[in-house]
Amino acid sequence: MGIGSKLSKLMKEQNTNANELAQKVGVAPTTIYSMITRDSKKADIEVLIKIARTLGVTAEYFCEDEEPTTIAAHFDGDEFTESELAEIKKFAQFVKERRQ
Numbered sequence: 001m002g003i004g005s006k007l008s009k010l011m012k013e014q015n016t017n018a019n020e021l022a023q024k025v026g027v028a029p030t031t032i033y034s035m036i037t038r039d040s041k042k043a044d045i046e047v048l049i050k051i052a053r054t055l056g057v058t059a060e061y062f063c064e065d066e067e068p069t070t071i072a073a074h075f076d077g078d079e080f081t082e083s084e085l086a087e088i089k090k091f092a093q094f095v096k097e098r099r100q
Contacts, residue, residue: 003042003043003062004036004038005036006061006062007062010057011055021054024054025054027047032051048062
């Protein structure tokens with residue numbers, strides 16, 4: 001996921017649009033639209049920092065991978081009770097539902 005995808009997602013979550021964000025950051029709306037359209041992994045650092053501050057995230061947010069490629073868990077024997085395993089499964093479902 002590139003910068004544009006993350007930017008678009010944040011704007012949607014915060015109920016804002018490219019024109020409003022551009023005005024708050026002090027750049028032309030075309031700058032924001034271009035970032036979203038290109039979905040590049042590169043951006044002007046000064047602009048990215050201003051955007052991050054305005055949207056309440058760190059600039060690093062735009063560089064981090066959101067999801068690991070593989071996560072596995074295996075439980076042997078009496079490590080957990082049936083009740084604890086049910087709770088773990090509920091938590092895993094909760095994590096999956098947050099994606100949507």
